Structure formats: structure tokens, C-alpha cells
Amino acid sequence: MRTDAAPSLAAPWRKRRTTHYRRAEAITGVLMASPWIIGFLVFVVGPMIYSLYLSMTRWDLFTPPRWIGLENYQQLLFNDPTFFQSLKITTIYAFVGVPLQVALGLVLATLLNQKIRFLSFFRSVYYLPSVIGGISVAIMFRWIFGTQFGLINSALRVIGIEGPSWLGDPNWVIVSFILMSLWGSGSSMLINLGALQNIPTELYEAADVDGAGTLAKFFRITIPMMTPVIFFNMVIGIIHALQEFVLPFVMTGGGPADASLFLVLYLYRNAFQFFQMGYASAIAWLLFFYILVLTLLIVRSSRAWVYYEGAIRGR
Amino acid sequence: MTTLPANRSFNQSSGQLKQFLIYAVLITGAVVVAIPFAWTLSTSLKTPQQVFTFPPVWIPDPIAWWNYPEALSSQPFGRWFLNSLVIVLVSTFGTVASCSMVAFAFARLRWPGRDLCFLILLGTMMLPDQVTIIPTFILFRELGWVNTFLPLIVPAFFARNAFYVFLLRQFFMTIPLEMDDAARLDGASHFQVYLHIILPMSKPALAVAALMFAQFKWNEFLGPLIFLNRSELYTVALGLRTFVGQEYGTDWHLMMAANIVFMIPLILIFFFAQKYFIQGVVISGVKG
Incomplete structure (x- = not known):
């Protein structure tokens, strides 16, 4: 996948910026990207880690999950024709x-x-x-x-x-x-x-x-x-x-x-x-x-x- | 389809033959594509007796238009329509608002970790939702959000559909940086540049994103299926399933009427905003 190189990095007009400006820009940047950053952590990273943990348990939603290691994977790969x-x-x-x-x-x-x-x-x-x-x-x-x-x-x-x-x-x-x-x-x-x-x-x-x-x-x-x-x-x-x-x-x-x-x-x-x-x-x-x-x-x-x-x- | 040209007149007639073949293939293809729609419409206007006939009848007699009120009143369809509308409108607003802001940060601002974040964002476009569907379900269940619209709406405000960030970023990059500079010299903040310069200049791209997302959301099935299990909360897409039975037991005429009603908003949006749809698909493909 080709991404167009960001024009910003080498653009000469940036040079006149003071460090103060650049800091303000960085802060605004992170703030404006924060919906995605938070969403990524809460709806992607968190669930993925949790899901990895769950995949090593037996859990029916009603009783607490029980740790069984790789048993689910073993069962799926070697013992589940379906x-x-x-x-x-x-x-x-x-x-x-x-x-x-x-x-x-x-x-x-x-x-x-x-x-x-x-x-x-x-x-x-x-x-x-x-x-x-x-x-x-x-x-x-x-x-x-x-x-x-x-x-x-x-x-x-x-x-x-x-x-x-x-x-x-x-x-x-x-x-x-x-x-x-x-x-x-x-x-x-x-x-x-x-x-x-x-x-x-x-x-x-x-x-x-x-x-x-x-x-x-x-x-x-x-x-x-x-x-x-x-x-x-x-x-x-x-x-x-x-x-x-x-x-x-x-x-x-x-x-x-x-x-x-x-x-x-x-x-x-x-x-x-x-x-x-x-x-x-x-x-x-x-x-x-x-x-x-x-x-x-x-x-x-x-x-x-x-x-x-x-x-x-x-x- | 073609042979080596021997002389001019042969070349001309082979050109005509070629034209003819192209149209023949294209028209046949268009008919094949249209048949399922036509058949759905036809079935939706038949009486139950006419549904099961051989050979199949294309133009029903009588035209049983009353199937539509019957289908719509056999289920709380009005309610479902409203539910779908609320979910689609709110989540589309959330997606466009959050994705455009994030896209601005990626396209216009320099902040630490930006390029790495953008790579990750591209990666999440490839990530199947199904991997996270179980923990996401558990998360929303813990929050007590099952049987509310929140699980279908809230993630939209967090730019959860990375594709639209990508789409809008690509568009923002085509806007000359001088626009920002001029506003900055006048004392505008970055956020003001986004709000007052970039957004108004990006109306077509925002329309593309809004339309594509609204269409996706109207069609969404797995989310509503998991999070909504009381029938008065269903969306139209989920509600359609209640018509499904066996080949003989199903009221096909009612089901097809319901299906047509479901499709109408999609088809209307498509025909009135074709150029936006086509742009969106082309941008996503060619620039990807």
C-alpha cells in the first residue's frame, strides 16, 4: 500500500516556527487525534488482549472463567472436525x-x-x-x-x-x-x-x-x-x-x-x-x-x- | 473477439461487430443484475396463490399492492424504521465528526508518533471485527448497554471505522497548505483552521464519507443481532429476519414487500448521490 508522503515534513515554511509553536502544534495534534487513540485502546487493543486471555479459559458467561491454557486451541486444531x-x-x-x-x-x-x-x-x-x-x-x-x-x-x-x-x-x-x-x-x-x-x-x-x-x-x-x-x-x-x-x-x-x-x-x-x-x-x-x-x-x-x-x- | 486486421473495410466491419458484441454482453449482464430486483418487486405484488406458480409469472394480476400495508403492520415496522434512522443518523454524525478531526491531525499537524499511529490505523482497516466482537460484547454487557443503541452508536464517535479517517486524510492532503498559513497568520488556532477552512472546503469528501457510512450502517446486521434482543428495539435490517421461514412456510410475498421497503432508502440515496458513491469507491481503490 502506497501512502503519499506527508508534505509537511520538509516544507520550508515550517522553518520559521519557534519551538513554542511546534509544541502547541504537537499538543493540538495529539488532542485532535485522541478520539481515534482512545477508541483504538478501548475498542481494539483492550478487547484483543482480553480476547486472548478468554481464549485460554472455559467460560459460559455465568460462572467465572476457568483457566485452561491452550486446551481450546488443541481441541480446535486436533479434535474438532466441524x-x-x-x-x-x-x-x-x-x-x-x-x-x-x-x-x-x-x-x-x-x-x-x-x-x-x-x-x-x-x-x-x-x-x-x-x-x-x-x-x-x-x-x-x-x-x-x-x-x-x-x-x-x-x-x-x-x-x-x-x-x-x-x-x-x-x-x-x-x-x-x-x-x-x-x-x-x-x-x-x-x-x-x-x-x-x-x-x-x-x-x-x-x-x-x-x-x-x-x-x-x-x-x-x-x-x-x-x-x-x-x-x-x-x-x-x-x-x-x-x-x-x-x-x-x-x-x-x-x-x-x-x-x-x-x-x-x-x-x-x-x-x-x-x-x-x-x-x-x-x-x-x-x-x-x-x-x-x-x-x-x-x-x-x-x-x-x-x-x-x-x-x-x-x- | 477479434482477428488481425487484413484491410480497411474488413477492419471497419470487425469494428462494428466488436461494438455489437460489447453491447450484447453489457446488456445481458445488466439484465442478469436486474433480475433479482425485478423478481423481488414482482413477488411483493402477488397474492399468495400467485407466488407458487409454474411457469413463473412476472406481472402479477391482480397487483396486490395491499401486501405492503399488510407486511408493514404484521411487525412493528414503523418502530424499526425509526430505530434504524436514529442509529444511522447519530452514528454517521459521530463518524464524520470524529474521523474528519482525526484525519486533520494526520494530514496537517505534526505530533510525536504520528507516522507510527497512521501505520497502525491502516493495519486496523485489515483487522476483522470478529476478533474483537466477543470482548466488545462483554464490555458493553458489563456497562449495561445490551438492549440499548449505545453499542451501535458510541464507537462511531471514536473514529472506530478507520477507513473514513484514511479517506478524509487523502482528501485533506490535496488542499493547498497556503490556506492554513493564511488563516494562521490571521491568528486562527489549528482547530479553527480545521473548523473554518478545511471542513467547508471538504464538503464533497465529507458527503462521500457520510453516505458510505450511512449505507453501511443501514445494512449492519451482526451488531444489532448481538446487542438488541427485544423486538421493539430491532433495526429494519435485523427485523427482516423475522420473516424468514421454510421455503413453503414463508410468506414470500410479505417478505419481499418488506425487503423492498428496506431497500428503498438505499436505492434512493444511491441514485441521488451516485457521483459521491462512485468517487468514494474509486478513491479507496486507486489511491489505496
Whole structure:
């Protein structure tokens, strides 16, 4: 992630400042940043430490927590097939769904970038699903994926195909969730579109002179120039996908046979239905580490495939 | 989609074919995106008998508009709307006020630890809320805030959504420093510069932040689910869930009517403030 260098540090106008001024500035700075600093300590650091402690206890909210060391983690990692099931399906959802979403977003953005008419109309329509929240989407698609009278299966029946039980069949349910996530490719489309407009047109003009075709230009210019944005979309998308909760909670309740028991749903169940706060905290920490490790892996891999234009010039 | 150009006339007709294909793909895509909305609207206007028909009917006959009053009165919907409105308005105000002030401190002032703090702030944007949801719940439970709106509102006043700090900071950096200097020479304090110079100049960015946050808050589900468990305190998003049953047992027509009512504010805001939304997404992506 690139942050624009703060203009303040080297700016000459600062030099005339006296130490008194600078102290006043520092005090105001800390004061004005204090809502975030306090919020960070109270709502992030404190809870994280407390949660780490809780993850090493057994606690049902009603009797005092009992220290059990790493037992929760042992149980989760070596003795809880349900945890691995939810880890598995959450990972599949993220690592199949998000790349497809990003690819679709890139294709749509490329098409929209072809000096077409009604650009703002198409852009709005494609982005609209991203405005609507998870609960609403869940309700819509629960009806559309219905086995008997769902829209998809009705349409399939018209052409003589008996559709699967989308949300009721353990093999299909994750497919349904991935299809549904593609419906929301609009936000990645929008980010891509903004970035596409930043690609210098000279590159395409030069390619035209060399007689390059549309596909060649797409794969040799557009994709390499877009890798930073693709990377950004991937990281954000995967972090979000690993935390999916509303969709399975409302649409399937994790079923059938735990086939859509996403990690956060499993966490929620343990915490707020089984009242196993310690165990749930351990799940939260494993989820956190999982997200951290995956993000680091993607960031590391990015060195091989992400092209930063500024990188040549050095920092 | 394309072949190597052989001669000029071939090139032209292949250009037309290309245009045609682009529109064909875009229109098909738009239809696919629109279908779930259209189907929701259609179902919301059907009588229960019409809901379960094959082949599916798109335009209901009669148009059962009375589903809407029925759906809205079957649950304390007015109350939920009010709850959502209060939570959204207050927390949006809190977010914009606190995040813009913090963003100003990061963009304009020098104080010890600033750059380190900014790095940490970027890090918290990546941190899943779920890691802290349990201790946060316990904290608010200890404070006796369960079944109040406070857990959904108070964190907003502490710039808890770091993304908006980032967004506003990026915007503030584009405002020339001379503006501050001139005001400072006139004897304005840093806080006055923020209040009287930077904020008025940043209305578009503040609008982006407010709209994006309000949309997020209207949709928020897990927070209300955990902190509100009396039905008169529900938000609309949480209340929608009470319509969910089995495929056959659900009153789909009522549920879809409720869903449409839930979506209307989101869609209205989106259409009237599209350019702000689009700016926000683009800033977050391109400058990230």
C-alpha cells in the first residue's frame, strides 16, 4: 500500500516556527487525534488482549472463567472436525469466489471503458447490488434459489432440466454462495474502471502502431498495468469473504450437514448460542491468524506479479 | 473477439461487430443484475396463490399492492424504521465528526508518533471485527448497554471505522497548505483552521464519507443481532429476519414487500448521490 508522503515534513515554511509553536502544534495534534487513540485502546487493543486471555479459559458467561491454557486451541486444531469443515468451506468460498469476482469486475470495466454510450447507466446498474446489504441479498436469493418454485429452477424446468436443490444439497450450497457473490462484482468493477482511465493512452496508441489486436492489448497492456488494482481487490475481497456471516446465517443456518457453516457463523454459534465464550475467542484468534497469514502470502506473492510503475524510479 | 486486421473495410466491419458484441454482453449482464430486483418487486405484488406458480409469472394480476400495508403492520415496522434512522443518523454524525478531526491531525499537524499511529490505523482497516466482537460484547454487557443503541452508536464517535479517517486524510492532503498559513497568520488556532477552512472546503469528501457510512450502517446486521434482543428495539435490517421461514412456510410475498421497503432508502440515496458513491469507491481503490 502506497501512502503519499506527508508534505509537511520538509516544507520550508515550517522553518520559521519557534519551538513554542511546534509544541502547541504537537499538543493540538495529539488532542485532535485522541478520539481515534482512545477508541483504538478501548475498542481494539483492550478487547484483543482480553480476547486472548478468554481464549485460554472455559467460560459460559455465568460462572467465572476457568483457566485452561491452550486446551481450546488443541481441541480446535486436533479434535474438532466441524472447525476444519468450516475452515475448508470458508477457504473455498474465498479462493474460488473472489478471483472470479475480480476477473468479472475487470472484464466488465474493460468493456465499459470502450467509449460506449449509456456508460453511467450501465455503471449504476452493475454497482447497485453492492449498495444493498447482505441481509437483503440473502432474502432475495433464498427465494431465487428455491428448489421447487425458485426462479432459477423454474427457468431450468422451462428448458427441460430439473435443477438441483441449490441450498439444500451439501454439494451445491457452496456453488450457490459463489454464484451469488458474483452478482456483487460491481464494486470491483468500479475500482477497476477508475484505474483503467489512469492508464496512459500512449501505451495503446503505440500498440496500435505495432498492429496489436484487442486481445493482445488486453493481456499485454491492460492486465499488467492493472495488477496493483487487481492485487488490492483480491486482498480486500478475500479478507471480506473470510468473514462472511449474514448470508449463511439467514439463508441456510450453516446447513445442510454443515456444508455452509462459515467460520464466523461457527464462531457466533459457539459464543452466542452455546455460550462457550472461551472456545469462540480461540476461533476468533485462529481466524485472525489465518487472515493474517493468507494476506502476508498474497502480499509476498505480489512481488512476482504486481507491476508498480513508480517502482522503477525508486522511492 | 477479434482477428488481425487484413484491410480497411474488413477492419471497419470487425469494428462494428466488436461494438455489437460489447453491447450484447453489457446488456445481458445488466439484465442478469436486474433480475433479482425485478423478481423481488414482482413477488411483493402477488397474492399468495400467485407466488407458487409454474411457469413463473412476472406481472402479477391482480397487483396486490395491499401486501405492503399488510407486511408493514404484521411487525412493528414503523418502530424499526425509526430505530434504524436514529442509529444511522447519530452514528454517521459521530463518524464524520470524529474521523474528519482525526484525519486533520494526520494530514496537517505534526505530533510525536504520528507516522507510527497512521501505520497502525491502516493495519486496523485489515483487522476483522470478529476478533474483537466477543470482548466488545462483554464490555458493553458489563456497562449495561445490551438492549440499548449505545453499542451501535458510541464507537462511531471514536473514529472506530478507520477507513473514513484514511479517506478524509487523502482528501485533506490535496488542499493547498497556503490556506492554513493564511488563516494562521490571521491568528486562527489549528482547530479553527480545521473548523473554518478545511471542513467547508471538504464538503464533497465529507458527503462521500457520510453516505458510505450511512449505507453501511443501514445494512449492519451482526451488531444489532448481538446487542438488541427485544423486538421493539430491532433495526429494519435485523427485523427482516423475522420473516424468514421454510421455503413453503414463508410468506414470500410479505417478505419481499418488506425487503423492498428496506431497500428503498438505499436505492434512493444511491441514485441521488451516485457521483459521491462512485468517487468514494474509486478513491479507496486507486489511491489505496
